[in-house]
Amino acid sequence: MRILLVEDNLRLSTYVRRGLEKEDFTVDGVGSIADAEAALDTAPYDLMILDLGLPDGDGLDLLKRFRANDRHLPVLVLTARDGVDDRVKGLNAGADDYLLKPFAVEELTARLRALLRRPDGVLGLSLKAGNLTFDTTAREVRVESSLLKVSRKEMNVLEQLMRRAGKVVPKDVLESKLYGFDEDVSANSLEAHISRLRKRLNQAGASVSIHTLRGVGYLLSDGGDS
Ligand code: CA
Secondary structure, three states: OEEEEEOOOHHHHHHHHHHHHHOOOEEEEEOOHHHHHHHHHHOOOOEEEEEOEEOOEEHHHHHHHHHHOOOOOOEEEEEOOOOHHHHHHHHHOOOOEEEEOOOOHHHHHHHHHHHHOOOOOOOOOEEEEOOEEEEOOOOEEEEOOEEOOOOHHHHHHHHHHHHOOOOEEEHHHHHHHHOOOOOOOOOOHHHHHHHHHHHHHHHOOOOEEEEEEOOOEEEEEEOOOO
């Protein structure tokens, strides 16, 4: 899950970011409307967290422009304004949910998961491929009934492949879902994650395999050799 966090208060932004990264989200933080618009045009986000009081304007204006372009990203608004009027304005502008400051990051995480689990959201309850089951809420992968031990990045790779099982997932799509702007992606690091993941799946007796389409991407299929 890749999230755009638009918040100009550096302390709050760092707090939110650390909390969400612990929960497996990839987070890009920006502190202005201009930077948010640039980020939204560049990367595929699954959700946006939007502060309203930003140095170059009102977050609600960004939200209105964004929705006017018919873009359906779930948006959670962070606000210190607790008037009913402001909440209504936020929801009318196209926010899916809002959270009043101050808040605990656990509360934020719970709200995000709820938004992502909506029918048009990206969090399903569980993904299946062959004898593999991926519980997207508990963040657990099982082969039959035994838990598969994987690192966080490997789990995210597997999740993307399982969401598109049987279809080619381009390498740059995988990378853009896995790494934030400021993360150092060494040339072979996606390949390294895939290779470890293959080994683990193999050892655990998974019926699926990950195929490499050289120069294109990867494909997860049930049965067969990779
Ligand atoms: Ca602010």
